[in-house]
Amino acid sequence: PGRFGVWVGLQPDAVAVDGLSYREVGARSDRLARVLAETGVRTGDRVGVCLERGPDLVVALLAVLKAGAAYVPLDPHYPRERLEFIASDTGLQVALAETDPQGPCTELGLKVVTMDAAPHQPERELPAIDADQAAYVIHTSGSTGRPKGVVVTHRNVGALIDATRGEFNLGPHDVWTLFHSFAFDFSVWEIFGCLLTGGRLIVVPYWTARDPEEFHTLLTREAVTVLNQTPTAFSQLLTAQAFTRTDLAVRLLIFGGESLDTALLLPWFDRYPATRCRPVNMYGITETTVHCTWRTLTRHDALHPTRSVGRPLPGWHLHVLDEHGHPTPTGVPGEIHISGAGVTRGYHNRPELTTQRFLPHTTHHTRLYRTGDRGRFLTNGELEHLGRLDDQVKIRGHRIELGEIRTVLLEDPDIHAAAVVVHHPNTPTARLDAYIVTTHPHTNTHHITQRLTQRLPHHLQPATLTT
Numbered sequence: 142p143g144r145f146g147v148w149v150g151l152q153p154d155a156v157a158v159d160g161l162s163y164r165e166v167g168a169r170s171d172r173l174a175r176v177l178a179e180t181g182v183r184t185g186d187r188v189g190v191c192l193e194r195g196p197d198l199v200v201a202l203l204a205v206l207k208a209g210a211a212y213v214p215l216d217p218h219y220p221r222e223r224l225e226f227i228a229s230d231t232g233l234q235v236a237l238a239e240t241d242p243q244g245p246c247t248e249l250g251l252k253v254v255t256m257d258a259a260p261h262q263p264e265r266e267l268p269a270i271d272a273d274q275a276a277y278v279i280h281t282s283g284s285t286g287r288p289k290g291v292v293v294t295h296r297n298v299g300a301l302i303d304a305t306r307g308e309f310n311l312g313p314h315d316v317w318t319l320f321h322s323f324a325f326d327f328s329v330w331e332i333f334g335c336l337l338t339g340g341r342l343i344v345v346p347y348w349t350a351r352d353p354e355e356f357h358t359l360l361t362r363e364a365v366t367v368l369n370q371t372p373t374a375f376s377q378l379l380t381a382q383a384f385t386r387t388d389l390a391v392r393l394l395i396f397g398g399e400s401l402d403t404a405l406l407l408p409w410f411d412r413y414p415a416t417r418c419r420p421v422n423m424y425g426i427t428e429t430t431v432h433c434t435w436r437t438l439t440r441h442d443a444l445h446p447t448r449s450v451g452r453p454l455p456g457w458h459l460h461v462l463d464e465h466g467h468p469t470p471t472g473v474p475g476e477i478h479i480s481g482a483g484v485t486r487g488y489h490n491r492p493e494l495t496t497q498r499f500l501p502h503t504t505h506h507t508r509l510y511r512t513g514d515r516g517r518f519l520t521n522g523e524l525e526h527l528g529r530l531d532d533q534v535k536i537r538g539h540r541i542e543l544g545e546i547r548t549v550l551l552e553d554p555d556i557h558a559a560a561v562v563v564h565h566p567n568t569p570t571a572r573l574d575a576y577i578v579t580t581h582p583h584t585n586t587h588h589i590t591q592r593l594t595q596r597l598p599h600h601l602q603p604a605t606l607t608t
Contacts, residue, residue, distance in 0.1 A: 142170075142207045142270055144299065144337045151339065152313060158342045159196040166200055173204035173237070174267055175260035180235055180252060184209035184268050187278060189228060189236030190323070191215035191246035194344050197256045198323060199332060201237040202277075209268040211275035211292070214324035217245045218347070219598045223288075224249060231278055231290055231489060272296035278489050279326050281427050282542040282601065290489035291326075297430040298329065300482035302337050304454040305432075309367075309393055309421075313339035316390075317367045318360070320345045320374070325539065327398055330431045331369050340367070350374075353381040357389075364390040371398040372405060373536070373571070379408050389413070394420040397432060399535040400526065406443040415439060424450035424526060428498070428510050430483035433457045434524060449523045450516075456482035459524050460509060461516055469517065474527055477516040478509040485510075534563050536571045539600040543573075546603065549596050550577060555584045561603060575603035584608065 146167065148157075153164035161169075182188055188205045190212050192198045205212040213231045215224050228236075228249045236251040247253060276295045280288040305311065317335035319342055321327040335342045343363045349355040356378060360368065368391045370378065375396065378384065391413070401422050409420065425432035436451025453459045460478040461469045469475035480502055487495035500509045515527040534541050543561045550559035558578040565571050577589070586606055593602050 142203060144302075145203060148336070148339045155313060155339070156341045157336060158199045159344050161196050161200075166196075166203065169200045170203035170207055171267065172260060172263070173200065173254075173256070173258065174207035175262065175265045176254055176258045177204060177208040177210070177235065177237075178265060178267070179260055179262065180254055182208050182210050182235055185274065186210040186235075187213050187231045187233055187275075189213045189215045189231075189233045189238075189246065189249075189251060191217055191224075191236050191238040192256070193217060193239070194319070194323075194347055196344060198344070199319075199336070199342065201256065202323070202332065204237065206270070206276060206295075207267050209270060209274065212277045213290075214277070214279060214322075215246055215249075216322050216324040216598070218322075219245075219324070220595050221245065221248065222596050223598055226288065227280055227290070230280070230288070270295060272299065275486065277329070279324065279329075279427055282539075282545050288545070289491055289494060291427045292486040292489050293326075293329075293427075293430055294486060297483055297485055298333055299337075300456050301330065301430050301432065301454070302334060304456050304482070305334070305435075306338055308435075311338040311340065311367070315340040315366045315393075316343060316364055317341070318343045318345050318363075318365055318369070320350055320356075320369060321371075321398075325398075326427045326431050327369060327371070330395075330397075335367070353377045353379075354383060357381040357383040357387070360389050360391065361387050366390055367393045367395070369395045369397065372396055372401045373399065376405055379405075384408075384412070391418050394418055395423055396421065396438075397423045397425060398539075400448070400528075403438060403442040403446045404444075406438060407440075410440045410443055422450060424524070425483075426479070426510070426512055426514075428485050428512075429457070429479045430485060433479050433481075433483055434459065436523065448525050448527065449519060450526045451523050453479075453481070453524075454483070459518075461518055461524070471518045471520055474515055474517040476530060477512045477514040477524070477526075479512060480507050480509045484508050534571075536563070536573070536600065541573070541601060546573065546575065546593075546597065546601055549593065550575060550589070553589055553592060555579050555581065556589070564604075572604040573602070574605045574607070576607045579608055 149163045149167040157163040157166045188210045190201045238246045238253045240255045272295045278290040280290045283289045319331045420438040422436045423432040424434040434450045458481045461475040463475045502509045546561045560576045
């Protein structure tokens, strides 16, 4: 919040989010933070945020942080059971939500603070924020069927901005989009990468993000200069008819969230050579604060596809270790481990899992995060990403533990056995297919599909169900 406040002081009348100035966003988030404090929110608490995309969402996130709490995304498009689990898992008592009495978060048993609430003490002093306080808790898919909440601190996020601001020349001249769900940590980079460097943020409406033509129109109209995309979303943008007719102002194109086939970039380079736009592939994980490597992409990479994800960000460190925890020689695959400024606190209320994945690094007296990703160092010092060591997959940027879907299927008494596979992995058409063995030959699968819809977010729901 302090870094945002600096920009409020430097450029109070500059537009911050969708027409709201930095002064207005600052004042509205201050007011809402005081309401949260009067509601009983204290430093170190967690507060749910259950809002549709829009400037109010950004105001709400800042308000939670200014109140000294960590925000917990409650995406209103998630199934009720998923929201109930997240609320229970993080011990939520309070949530910021729409004024709509029929909103998805009104049935979670939380005290709801609406965005139009006003404090009784408008001059109430807000708490000082320590860099090691939690800033947010984002849940990722869990192999046992139980999602796990990753606790990320203010220091982690600040380190990410500090590591990238200079190299990318981020500043008030930039226009960013908030394209991704705020329950997906790519949004952290989009929101705070923009607002903590003085940029202007355009919140992309939910349906616009799913319509390449509409999205391209928005990019053109708003003269967006920093665009963040998963490869899947980017491949769809390239299909827009306007792509070949209308020039964009994008100067920095960031890829993240899933593996990138660099051949995808050929049409982009045909229209936007390196002199106009810098494409960068960034590998990262929620547990290491969004991004941890970068690699500028060239036309040569598009013509000669590479799996290199580049070198670590300043303050991040990469390690490729064998099964005994020893570094592998150059060219020899092993498990990718990450240490440094982005390594987060761990999993909320999951001490055993935290101990398994966050390891002490005796040589450097720090912590290593075991990614579960397979990779190797190339002779030029870059890291080549070689996929997973387990059955976790990424589709459209979302981490998916196939075991979580299988667990939910097997909870149904009519299902004897289940398997979930990825059809067309690492492509824009990737999808989940589920196969089940039922206890009765004529089991109606409608209730099974309905149950999956009630339990799992859309990105975890199989596209097909075969008995």
